[in-house]
Amino acid sequence: MRLLIFGPPGAGKGTQAQFISERYSIPHISTGDIFRENIRNDTPLGQEAKRYSEGGELVPDAVTNAMVQARLSQPDAQNGFLLDGYPRTTNQAEALERMLPEGTGLDAVLNMIVPENEILERLSKRGRTDDADDTILKRLRIYRETTEPIAEYYRGRGILVDIQGVGTIEDITGRIINAIEKNT
């Protein structure tokens, strides 16, 4: 199963991704987590990513695409994966398409829908270094301008599934599982 979880920062993608990844025995590939781990270990990739992520900017496509390509070529991703936080630009969506050989395209794109006021409230409570007020607003603006249009690209391909992302964590997980069973 090849899945993508899509939605604004604070939509609960990471939380839900852990459940889905366990249930379907597919690796959870979060570009944000990979960048954070590299930043923690002060690798060259981490030093590059830090320049952008600290201020809420996107890491350049070339860097991000190369990292995802390397991750998707690992043995554990050959029979499926759940991508989280990627793609975030049209360039990345096109790059992803090229990375997936004929017949191994995405089965579904889970589009997490959460109202803006709820997102702001959740992010202000999370306390990550990139969750400071002005950084939150910048990340949301980049999401709306650059990332959200990708949803329509996937809708056009008939693989976008809208998930209402408000409610208890268990309710939302249930909705996601129903949607996966129905659409794949």
Ligand code: AMP
């Ligand atoms: P996230 O945890 O997904 O919100 O990602 C944290 C930060 O990592 C983002 O604010 C970006 O700086 C960077 N990042 C994660 N995924 C991507 C991506 N697909 N493209 C560019 N930058 C990314």
